[in-house]
Amino acid sequence: MTRCRCVDCRNRHSYHDRPCDQCMFTVIQIGSHQLASRVVLAPMAGISDRHFRRLCRQFGAALTATEMLSAHVQLNHPQGSGLRGIHRDEASPRVVQIAGADPIQMAACARLNVEQGAEVIDINMGCPVKKVLKQAAGSALLRDEPLVKTILDSVVRAVDVPVTLKIRTGWSPDMRNGTTIARIAEDAGIRALAVHGRTRACMFNGDAEYDTIAAIKQSVHIPVFANGDITSAAKALQVLQHTGADGVMIGRGARGKPWLFRDIDHFLRTGTLPQPLPQTLIHKLVLQHVQELHAFYGTEHGLGFVRKHVAWYLENWPEAAGFRRSFNALTSASAQLDSLHELFGQLLLSESAA
Numbered sequence: 001m002t003r004c005r006c007v008d009c010r011n012r013h014s015y016h017d018r019p020c021d022q023c024m025f026t027v028i029q030i031g032s033h034q035l036a037s038r039v040v041l042a043p044m045a046g047i048s049d050r051h052f053r054r055l056c057r058q059f060g061a062a063l064t065a066t067e068m069l070s071a072h073v074q075l076n077h078p079q080g081s082g083l084r085g086i087h088r089d090e091a092s093p094r095v096v097q098i099a100g101a102d103p104i105q106m107a108a109c110a111r112l113n114v115e116q117g118a119e120v121i122d123i124n125m126g127c128p129v130k131k132v133l134k135q136a137a138g139s140a141l142l143r144d145e146p147l148v149k150t151i152l153d154s155v156v157r158a159v160d161v162p163v164t165l166k167i168r169t170g171w172s173p174d175m176r177n178g179t180t181i182a183r184i185a186e187d188a189g190i191r192a193l194a195v196h197g198r199t200r201a202c203m204f205n206g207d208a209e210y211d212t213i214a215a216i217k218q219s220v221h222i223p224v225f226a227n228g229d230i231t232s233a234a235k236a237l238q239v240l241q242h243t244g245a246d247g248v249m250i251g252r253g254a255r256g257k258p259w260l261f262r263d264i265d266h267f268l269r270t271g272t273l274p275q276p277l278p279q280t281l282i283h284k285l286v287l288q289h290v291q292e293l294h295a296f297y298g299t300e301h302g303l304g305f306v307r308k309h310v311a312w313y314l315e316n317w318p319e320a321a322g323f324r325r326s327f328n329a330l331t332s333a334s335a336q337l338d339s340l341h342e343l344f345g346q347l348l349l350s351e352s353a354a
């Protein structure tokens with residue numbers, strides 16, 4: 001990682017709250033990959049599919065990991081991860097997230113994904129979902145530090161691409177062992193760490209806390225991404241300043257707003273927000289996204305994915321209130337597209353009349 005050389009952030013920080021020439025050259029390095037920005041997409045099962053990843057990359061997300069792939073499922077039922085895997089035509093660096101509790105399976109899964117085009121392997125030790133915990137994977141691993149070490153050693157040894165790790169701040173408020181896990185990770189050769197500012201026991205409750213992320217950042221020399229409840233450029237800067245992290249990771253805030261990465265990147269570089277995107281461009285982007293979802297998941301399955309994403313896009317448009325219910329009742333891909341065309345036409349008309 002190249003550190004900013006200006007006075008305020010000479011030693012530990014690679015961010016700055018006022019732009020300076022040196023800061024423009026601050027880049028996060030993961031293995032041989034220099035990241036194009038300091039903001040990345042969080043892996044989100046059921047959301048960060050290849051089309052959402054493409055959109056986020058287009059707007060400046062430097063990394064966009066796949067949804068979590070279970071090592072157990074991928075190795076034993078190769079069709080099981082189907083649409084979730086990486087595609088060689090995706091933008092580089094291509095990151096695949098894997099989860100599991102068996103070091104040998106995890107290593108095999110990492111190798112398989114590298115053969116399939118992954119350029120970075122990310123290990124999930126943050127997921128609190130019961131299905132994942134049943135296999136003692138995801139954030140359940142945070143309770144078992146020796147096993148964390150064995151898994152990380154095993155995966156790092158298995159592949160010749162950088163391996164990164166995503167964790168929570170610990171297992172529970174009584175066992176906030178994120179700093180210990182971070183040191184284990186650094187010693188194992190993990191190249192970057194993303195930290196969600198909640199413990200496993202906290203699930204998604206309460207506010208993310210950033211003090212532990214700051215302590216984790218202080219305890220290691222590898223790049224750290226702060227994650228949790230970042231939904232605006234101002235919050236991103238505030239979290240970077242508070243934690244000293246190298247970058248931020250955005251999950252739910254990007255749903256229905258993939259251009260948030262552009263806002264954050266611009267704000268971190270210049271201290272100002274970019275011009276808002278023209279409405280017509282957003283409409284075009286939503287229609288393209290919807291068509292891609294229909295094509296990718298099929299016109300039957302795709303309908304549900306479209307309903308979800310359209311609901312998130314509409315959250316940002318109070319003027320479209322009421323549309324969602326009728327939209328959710330539609331039962332064909334063409335009806336969904338026609339309905340969106342009609343909505344966008346009305347929105348533009350009322351905008352030009354105003």
Ligand SMILES: Cc1cc2nc3c(=O)[nH]c(=O)nc-3n(C[C@H](O)[C@H](O)[C@H](O)COP(=O)(O)O)c2cc1C
Pocket residue numbers: 042043044045046047067068097124125126127166196227228229230249250251252253
């Ligand atoms: C629907 C959903 C699915 C998620 N799936 C994953 C996953 O597959 N792997 C993972 O490491 N984290 C997963 N997460 C956690 C996010 O990556 C992120 O850590 C969390 O949402 C906090 O960040 P945010 O406040 O910016 O959303 C998921 C979160 C959500 C809401």
